[in-house]
Amino acid sequence: MxxxxxxxxxxxxxxxxxxxxxxxxxxxxxxxxxxLLGANGAGKSTLIKILSGLYPDHGGQVxxxxxxxxxxxxxxxxxxxIQTVHQRVDEAVVPGLSVAENxxxxxxxxxxxxxxxxLRSLLPEARKVAAALSLDWSDRFLRKDVYELDIAxxxxxxxxxAVVDEPSLLVLDEPTSALSAAEVDTLMAVIRRxxxxxxxxxxxxxxxxxxxxxxDHLVVLRDGVIRGEQDKPFAWNDALSQMLGEDSRGExxxxxxxxxxxxxxxxxxxxxxxRSEPFDLSIRSGEVTGVIGLLGSGKSEIAxxxxxxxxxxxxxxTLDQRAYNPTHPARAIKRGVYLVPxxxxxxxxxxxxxxxxxxxxxFLEKVTKGMTINFAQEKEMGAxxxxxxxxxxxxxxxxxxxxxGGNQQKVIVGRWLMGxxxxLVLDEPFRGVDIGARRAISQKSRDLAASGRAVxxxxxxxxxxxxxxDRVIVLVDGVxxxxxxxxxxxxxxxxxxxxxxx
Amino acid sequence: MSEIKRRVQESLRVRxxxxxxxxxxxxxxxxxFTWFLLSEETFRQPSTLFSMLxxxxxxxxxxxxxxxxxxxxxxxxxxxxVAGLGVTVSAMMMVIYNLTGLFSGISVLVAxxxxxxxxxxxxxxxxxxxLLATLGMMFIIMGLKxxxxxxxxxxxxxxxxxxxxxxxxxxxxxxxxxxAMVGVVPLPVVIWIVLTFISWFMLTRTRYGRIMYAVxxxxxxxxxxxxxxxxxxxxxxxxxxxxxxxGGMILSSRIGQGDISAGNSLLLDAVAVALVxxxxxxxxxxxxxxxxxxxxxxxxxITGLTIKGFxxxxxxxxxxxxxxxxxxxxxxxxxxxxxxxxxT
Numbered sequence: 098m099x100x101x102x103x104x105x106x107x108x109x110x111x112x113x114x115x116x117x118x119x120x121x122x123x124x125x126x127x128x129x130x131x132x133l134l135g136a137n138g139a140g141k142s143t144l145i146k147i148l149s150g151l152y153p154d155h156g157g158q159v160x161x162x163x164x165x166x167x168x169x170x171x172x173x174x175x176x177x178x179i180q181t182v183h184q185r186v187d188e189a190v191v192p193g194l195s196v197a198e199n200x201x202x203x204x205x206x207x208x209x210x211x212x213x214x215x216l217r218s219l220l221p222e223a224r225k226v227a228a229a230l231s232l233d234w235s236d237r238f239l240r241k242d243v244y245e246l247d248i249a250x251x252x253x254x255x256x257x258x259a260v261v262d263e264p265s266l267l268v269l270d271e272p273t274s275a276l277s278a279a280e281v282d283t284l285m286a287v288i289r290r291x292x293x294x295x296x297x298x299x300x301x302x303x304x305x306x307x308x309x310x311x312x313d314h315l316v317v318l319r320d321g322v323i324r325g326e327q328d329k330p331f332a333w334n335d336a337l338s339q340m341l342g343e344d345s346r347g348e349x350x351x352x353x354x355x356x357x358x359x360x361x362x363x364x365x366x367x368x369x370x371x372r373s374e375p376f377d378l379s380i381r382s383g384e385v386t387g388v389i390g391l392l393g394s395g396k397s398e399i400a401x402x403x404x405x406x407x408x409x410x411x412x413x414x415t416l417d418q419r420a421y422n423p424t425h426p427a428r429a430i431k432r433g434v435y436l437v438p439x440x441x442x443x444x445x446x447x448x449x450x451x452x453x454x455x456x457x458x459x460f461l462e463k464v465t466k467g468m469t470i471n472f473a474q475e476k477e478m479g480a481x482x483x484x485x486x487x488x489x490x491x492x493x494x495x496x497x498x499x500x501x502g503g504n505q506q507k508v509i510v511g512r513w514l515m516g517x518x519x520x521l522v523l524d525e526p527f528r529g530v531d532i533g534a535r536r537a538i539s540q541k542s543r544d545l546a547a548s549g550r551a552v553x554x555x556x557x558x559x560x561x562x563x564x565x566x567d568r569v570i571v572l573v574d575g576v577x578x579x580x581x582x583x584x585x586x587x588x589x590x591x592x593x594x595x596x597x598x599x
Numbered sequence: 600m601s602e603i604k605r606r607v608q609e610s611l612r613v614r615x616x617x618x619x620x621x622x623x624x625x626x627x628x629x630x631x632f633t634w635f636l637l638s639e640e641t642f643r644q645p646s647t648l649f650s651m652l653x654x655x656x657x658x659x660x661x662x663x664x665x666x667x668x669x670x671x672x673x674x675x676x677x678x679x680x681v682a683g684l685g686v687t688v689s690a691m692m693m694v695i696y697n698l699t700g701l702f703s704g705i706s707v708l709v710a711x712x713x714x715x716x717x718x719x720x721x722x723x724x725x726x727x728x729x730l731l732a733t734l735g736m737m738f739i740i741m742g743l744k745x746x747x748x749x750x751x752x753x754x755x756x757x758x759x760x761x762x763x764x765x766x767x768x769x770x771x772x773x774x775x776x777x778x779a780m781v782g783v784v785p786l787p788v789v790i791w792i793v794l795t796f797i798s799w800f801m802l803t804r805t806r807y808g809r810i811m812y813a814v815x816x817x818x819x820x821x822x823x824x825x826x827x828x829x830x831x832x833x834x835x836x837x838x839x840x841x842x843x844x845x846g847g848m849i850l851s852s853r854i855g856q857g858d859i860s861a862g863n864s865l866l867l868d869a870v871a872v873a874l875v876x877x878x879x880x881x882x883x884x885x886x887x888x889x890x891x892x893x894x895x896x897x898x899x900x901i902t903g904l905t906i907k908g909f910x911x912x913x914x915x916x917x918x919x920x921x922x923x924x925x926x927x928x929x930x931x932x933x934x935x936x937x938x939x940x941x942x943t
Contacts (some may be wrong), residue, residue, distance in 0.1 A: 406823065430825035444823055445815040447887040458813055459824040469804045 100264035101162040102126045103297055109156035109321075110143050112172060117143045119321040120157070125266055125297040130288065132300045132312035134340050136392075140321040141301055145270050149181035150174030156524035163264055182272060183257050189255045192244040196234070197223035199243050200258050216240060226261050229294075230287055249280035253287065260291060267291065268299045272306060278372055283287060285311055303392045305333060305573075305596055321597075332598040334589070341592070349390040353545070354567045354584050357383030361551045362421070362434075362520055366412025367402065369395035372450040373575030375412070380520065385542055387566025387583075389559065391595060395575040396555040397439060400524045403553070405429045405585070417519065430459055433519030437509050437526055439555075445509045446497055453479030453493040456512040482511035486537050503534025510521055510538050520551040527561050539565040559588055572594055620932045621881040623926055628896045635903035637853050642906055649785055655898030656791035657846045657853075658684070661865055662872035662890045664842025667835040669885035670802060671874055672815040673722065673729035678843040678869050680712050680740040683862030685847020687744045690753035690839035690857025693773060697766040700773030707844045707851075713852035714740060733836075737866070745859060751855030754779060769855050785850045791816075791891070794842070799887035809920025811835065812884070843869075872897055873920045878929035897921055 104124040110117050121277045125131045135141045147155045147415040153169040161177055162168065168174045174181070183189060188197050197219045198205065209594065220239060229450040243251060252272060259267055269288070273281045288311060292298055302308055308315065309331060317325040317339040361382040368375035372393070380386055390396050401407035403414075405423025414421040414423065416432055423429040426436070438444035447455060452473045457464050464474045479493025486507040490500055497508055506526060513521060523542065527535045542552045542565055554565050561568055571579035571594040579586070579594045635642045642648075661678050668675040685707040692703035714736060721732035749760060755768035759822040779786040802808035814831045822828050846869075850861050874895065876889030900917045 174800040404823075425825075425827065426823055427827055437824055438822060443817075443819065445820050447813055447820060450813075450816065452742070454809070458821075458826075461809060465806045469805060470809060 101297070103179065104160040104163075104265040105148075105157065105531045106160065107157035108144065108147060108159070109139075110147060110152055110154075116520075117321050118147075118155070120317070121321070121323055123323065125299050126314075127265065127297045128292055128295045129313045130292055130298045130311050131224055131316060132299050132302065132308040133316050133318060134302075134305075134308065134336060135318035136340055139315075139318045139340070141318055142270070143321075144318070145181060145183075145268055145301065148179055148266070149183075150267055151181075170526075175262065178258035178262075179268065180264040181264065181267070181268040182259050182270065184271040185329065186248060186251045186255050189258075190243045190246075190251050192242065195240050196243055196246070196254060199254060200219060200226055200239075200261065202258065203261065226257055230257055230260065231290060232257065232287070249276050249283070252276060252280075252284065256284070256287060260296065264296060266297045266299060268301070270301045271303070272300075274309060275301065278517060281307065285409070305337075305391075309333070310383065313454040323426045334592055336392060337592050337596040341560075354582060355384045356545070356567060356582065357381030357551070359383065361417060362403070363415045364402070365414075367399070367409075368411075369398045369409065369575035373564075378570075378576060378577070379549050380486060380553060381568075382549055382551040383546055384567040385546045385554060385557060385565055385570045386570065387554045387562040388570045388572055389556055389562050389591065389595065390572030391557055393570040396557075396572060397524055398575070399572075400438075400522050400555055403429070403434060403520070403522055406436075433517055434522065435459075435513040435518045435520070436517060436522045437506075437524065439524040439528070441502070441505055441509060441529070442498075447507065448498060449496050450498075451456070451479065451496055452483065452488070452490060452492045452500075452508055454507060455497045456482050456493075456515060459512070478515060482508060482515060485514065486511040486541060493505055501531065501534075502529040503531040506530045507534050507537060510541060514545070518545065518550055520553060521545055522553045522555075524555045525557070526554065527556070535561075535564070559591055563588070573597055579592070604686050615827065616932055617881075618926050620878075621802070621901045623928050623932075624875075624879050624896070625892070627924065628892065631896070631903065632763050632899050635899065635906070639752040639903070639906050641661065642644050645783070647902070647906070651902040652788045652791075652895075653785040653900075655789040655894050656785075657849050658865060658868045658872055658897070659791050659891055659894030660794055660849070661773045661846040661869035661885060662894055663794055664839035664846075664874065665869050665873040666798065666885045666887060667802075667811070667838045667842075668729070669877070670808075671816050671832045671835045673820065674733070674870065675718065675834065675839040675843075675872070676730060676733040676837060676866060677714060677718060677740060678734040678846075679743070679862050679864070679866030680737045680744075681711050681840055681843035682847035682850060683859075683863050684710055684714070684740050684744045685844045686854065686861040687748060687753065687857045689773065689848060690769070691748060691770050694755050694757070694765045694767045694857065695748075695759065700770035701920070702849055703773060704776075707848045708841055711781070711840040711842075711844025711847070712837055713840070715837035719836040719842065722800075722836065723833045741786045741863075748857065748859070750859065752859045755856070769852075769853065774852055774855060777849055778852070787853075790845070790849070794845070795887050795891045802887055807831075815855040815885075856911065868897070868918065871918060875922055878925040881929070883929050893925070913928040 102124060106122055108118055108121040121144060133141055143152065146152050147168065150168040150171040150173050158165050159168055166177045168177065191202060195216055197216060200223050201219055220236060223239050243254065246254065272284060276284060288298060300308065300312055313329055313338060315327045315331050316323055317336055319340060320506065325335060327336065359382050360379050362380040364378040366375045367378060388396055388399065398407060398409060401411060402411055405428055406425050421432060423434065458480050459477050461470065464471050464478060476493050482488065483490055483493060488504050488507045488511065490504060497505055500508065510526065522541065526538055542554065546552045556562055566583060568582050569579065569586065569591065570577050571591060578597060631665045631923060645911055651704055661682055665678055688710050689703040692706050693700065718733055718736055720800050721727045722729045740754060755765060757765045759765055767816070777787055781789045800813065810831055813826060814828050818828050827832055846865065847862055872893040873885060873890045875893030877883060877885050879889035879892050900921060901914050904913050904917055
């Protein structure tokens with residue numbers, strides 16, 4: 098291998114007026130694993146895309162072995178020795194072709210191998226590649242259609258394919274997200290071998306335990322800026338606060354802590370991931386429960402299980418002392434369980450629908466008289482939401498997608514408040530939401546809890562937790578590791594728990 | 600100075616464009632209509648106009664059914680064959696089995712609903728993409744309907760398989776579906792207007808319609824709003840089947856025999872009028888009156904061209920041109936984000 102280091106100097110990139118990267122300096126030395134950490138929206142994927150040649154119009158320079166290179170296309174990036182293994186393996190392999198063909202796909206596509214090249218003629222070279230990684234792939238395996246491979250083998254295949262051309266830099270984006278523990282070990286072994294051969298590796302992952310095991314160097318990105326760098330051994334607490342942000346806004350939870358006494362929702366035997374332990378969860382009315390965890394810790398899975406959109410189901414749930422088995426959101430809504438989903442545009446909005454229409458959709462029977470929708474009443478309901486949450490809009494007939502992110506979210510939250518929520522579940526409600534809207538939504542959530550309902554907020558940011566919640570549950574790898582009231586703990590302790598490396 | 604001029608021109612351009620998107624389609628209809636009206640004596644006679652409307656009504660009604668499937672984000676390609684099935688079924692019931700007109704009418708509707716239900720199962724529950732599922736159904740029905748009639752058109756006094764003469768004939772009542780008049784307006788036109796009105800009412804004024812549009816606009820978000828998306832999607836295909844069957848019934852009454860090729864050309868016309876309909880008034884969504892207007896425009900063009908003595912194949916060219924122009928209004932010129940785009 099080439100033993101080249103790759104350096105990024107003052108990399109910047111903006112979309113429209115939104116600056117995603119603001120002068121990133123990052124160097125990835127040969128023969129080392131450099132881990133890149135960052136919360137959602139920190140700019141990691143933009144950086145990866147620049148490295149893989151997808152955003153040629155970035156600011157700053159990329160240097161390979163001290164020489165500036167222009168990454169104008171994915172092909173160019175590859176020819177400069179930068180190989181990227183993207184997160185979605187299933188999009189990287191070509192089903193219908195054999196493992197060997199996939200392994201040498203780029204060479205075949207580039208025409209280096211003749212069109213007539215039979216599978217047999219590819220085998221020797223494929224064997225060589227596999228052997229270089231000490232993968233004991235038999236000829237039978239190499240002849241297999243990749244369609245038949247499981248996800249772990251596909252992951253190894255994409256990795257092997259990336260190193261066929263002896264890259265200087267290998268970028269791995271969440272390479273373990275679909276793998277089991279044993280499979281992760283195999284992958285790690287391969288990565289170590291590559292490192293020892295002198296490949297520079299940029300390892301992007303949310304899983305702190307893996308980063309701890311594999312990385313030599315750690316870089317934290319937040320809001321498009323490098324916030325911290327460390328060499329092994331890592332101080333995880335520092336890394337995490339750099340990643341999630343020290344609160345600059347300070348004491349935001351001015352309101353008094355509310356404590357609920359009555360159990361409203363009891364979940365038992367909730368097993369979030371195939372390899373995680375089942376646990377019980379009890380949600381009380383009269384308080385805001387905040388569930389915090391990193392991406393992939395199982396937050397959305399809990400929200401989905403409660404709302405009836407999940408494939409995983411707990412052993413049993415009771416709501417208000419009555420059995421609760423939501424097989425469809427319609428049932429959840431009927432029982433007064435409402436969800437504000439994570440991905441606003443994809444999961445709660447209808448292109449060009451007005452505020453009124455969006456608000457009334459789950460409650461159409463309320464504005465239907467006889468057969469017809471009462472448009473005046475519908476408009477009133479829209480106006481009520483605008484009034485209630487202080488949505489900045491021209492009127493209830495304005496379309497939701499023309500509003501700002503914060504106001505969109507206010508509409509979505511406000512619409513559920515028009516019903517009769519027993520439990521309001523908010524999944525990452527503050528993402529892409531301005532501070533004003535965030536305050537308004539927090540206040541409404543706290544009011545709702547004060548009126549004897551339960552509010553459940555899922556978040557990955559400690560600040561948000563302190564702003565909205567009374568009780569905190571820290572979720573790590575699909576299991577709650579802490580369950581207490583915020584007044585009994587502090588930011589430090591929560592961060593520590595989150596960063597606990599198993 | 601030139602900056603101001605440029606700005607004025609720019610805003611003028613934008614306004615022109617918006618006007619075109621909104622009224623371009625209706626303007627084209629009116630211009631063509633006026634041109635035919637002024638230039639052709641025959642076109643001015645009320646009888647010509649009513650026969651034009653009558654002949655358009657079948658396409659329009661079938662297109663209305665397609666509109667429902669488009670509202671939920673799908674498309675039904677089996678409508679033409681369902682209409683054809685209606686023709687054969689009604690003829691069989693009356694001619695071969697000697698049953699009443701009413702009973703054959705009901706059988707046709709049931710047949711349409713059953714095909715719609717099968718489409719729904721294939722698409723909604725077996726998850727076959729709608730274009731493919733309904734394409735498959737189209738072929739199945741086209742072949743299957745020929746099975747009981749040995750591939751022959753059904754007409755009265757035909758010789759049956761066992762050598763006997765068919766006992767029945769098209770009843771007078773059934774033939775009246777196409778021939779009766781309500782005042783001066785032919786019955787099929789009345790049926791067309793009534794069905795358009797009902798569809799418009801269902802789609803825009805009722806809870807059902809609102810949910811249908813929600814399902815089409817964002818099925819995932821609709822589900823999270825507590826909507827049982829599957830059932831609404833399924834209903835669209837059943838409605839589409841029934842509307843196609845109604846079209847087939849009118850067609851059967853018009854032809855007066857079980858013509859086996861009837862309905863074959865309906866598919867493209869019906870889908871075309873529904874697509875054209877999305878661009879009326881710049882709505883950008885499938886809608887009932889749009890489909891009606893789309894059918895009307897195509898009816899006007901075809902009648903006009905025929906009267907002007909253009910050969911029959913000019914009709915297809917004209918239909919295609921109308922469709923492309925209409926789609927230009929809603930895709931190229933419109934700046935709306937939401938518009939109908941056929942899935943898969």
